[in-house]
Amino acid sequence: RKEVEQDPGPFNVPEGATVAFNCTYSNSASQSFFWYRQDCRKEPKLLMSVYSSGNEDGRFTAQLNRASQYISLLIRDSKLSDSATYLCVVRGFYGGSQGNLIFGKGTKLSVKP
Amino acid sequence: DAGITQSPRHKVTETGTPVTLRCHQTENHRYMYWYRQDPGHGLRLIHYSYGVKDTDKGEVSDGYSVSRSKTEDFLLTLESATSSQTSVYFCAISASGTYEQYFGPGTRLTVT
Numbered sequence: 602r603k604e605v606e607q608d609p610g611p612f613n614v615p616e617g618a619t620v621a622f623n624c625t626y627s628n629s630a631s632q633s634f635f636w637y638r639q640d641c642r643k644e645p646k647l648l649m650s651v652y653s654s655g656n657e658d659g660r661f662t663a664q665l666n667r668a669s670q671y672i673s674l675l676i677r678d679s680k681l682s683d684s685a686t687y688l689c690v691v692r693g694f695y696g697g698s699q700g701n702l703i704f705g706k707g708t709k710l711s712v713k714p
Numbered sequence: 715d716a717g718i719t720q721s722p723r724h725k726v727t728e729t730g731t732p733v734t735l736r737c738h739q740t741e742n743h744r745y746m747y748w749y750r751q752d753p754g755h756g757l758r759l760i761h762y763s764y765g766v767k768d769t770d771k772g773e774v775s776d777g778y779s780v781s782r783s784k785t786e787d788f789l790l791t792l793e794s795a796t797s798s799q800t801s802v803y804f805c806a807i808s809a810s811g812t813y814e815q816y817f818g819p820g821t822r823l824t825v826t
Contacts, residue, residue, distance in 0.1 A: 605756065633813045644804055644817040645757065688756070692813050701747065701772060702806075702815055704756030 604628065607689050607705035615713055618679045622708045624672040624689030633692035633700070634665055636674045638685045639707065645688055648674075679712045686710070717741050718818035720805050726824045733792040735821050737805030739785075745808040746788040747772075747815060748780065750801040757804065763788055795825040 607624045614620050626634075634651035649656065651663040651672055662675040672689055689705040717740030727733050737746060745764055749757040759772030761780040769780050777799060779791045792799055802822050806815040 635814065644820050647814050647816065650814065693759075700813060701759045701762060702757070704758075706754070706756045 604693075604703050605689055605691050605705040607687075607708045609706060609708060611709040611711055613711045613713060614679055616679055616681060618712075619675065619677045620679055620710060621676075622674045622687050622689070622710075624674075624705055626670050626672065626689075626691045626703075628691070628693075629667075629670060631670075631691045631693075634663075634672050635690040635692075635702070636661075636663055636672075637688040637690055637704075639688055640685050645704075648687070676710075679710075681712050681714065684710055684712045718805060718807055718816060720803075720818040720821050722821060723819065724822045726826060727795050728826055729796060730794050733795050733823065733825075735790045735803055735805075735823070737788045737790070737818055739788075739807050741807055741809070741816075742785060743807040743809045744785075745810070745815075746782065747806040747808070748778070748788070748790045749804045749806060750774065751804060751820075752801050760790065760803075792823075795823075797825050799823065800825045 604627050636648040637645040638648045639645045651665045655664045660677045664673045686707040686709045688707045691703045692700045693703040719738045721736045747762040748760040751757045758774045763769045763782040781789045804820045805818040808815045
């Protein structure tokens with residue numbers, strides 16, 4: 602089983618739609634979770650950290666289910682500018698207490714007018 | 715945006731030549747990382763640094779070495795480049811006590 606698995610998509614949605622991405626991780630000891638966004642030929646950018654209680658940032662909501670080892674990202678009222686690849690990221694265990702990041706392969710979102 | 719630059723941004727080199735990529739930060743963060751990104755793979759950790767002169771291997775370290783002589787600079791060296799090292803290389807930084815990492819703009823390396 603891969604460490605972080607995501608549906609690669611692509612997800613093609615109209616503007617204004619709600620879209621949800623899911624991700625599963627294999628290491629039950631993982632403690633920190635993130636969603637990054639990557640535009641074509643650009644660097645990954647932190648979208649949001651994912652907390653156990655769930656968290657919301659504007660149109661974006663992240664949820665964590667530790668029992669199922671499952672992370673989700675919900676985007677409401679999609680904008681054209683949301684078109685990107687969304688990376689599910691889990692903190693790993695290289696680097697001692699700091700840890701590295703383990704990336705999923707990403708889910709591509711295309712928002713159409 | 716975090717103050718991270720990478721140089722060069724693009725490079726084409728021949729098999730067997732040495733190549734050094736530079737990552738420079740102005741944030742004074744303790745931790746620095748080198749990742750590579752290839753089609754069909756997520757970003758994978760090559761090496762990381764947890765302080766000046768303190769480095770260690772990541773998941774895909776074979777064929778790469780690193781050095782960090784100053785807080786702000788983290789160098790990645792391909793001793794003898796191979797075509798399998800054609801990739802996009804990203805540097806990332808992270809502050810002590812946080813786990814979020816911030817990425818530089820990347821270097822596109824082609825080994826012919």
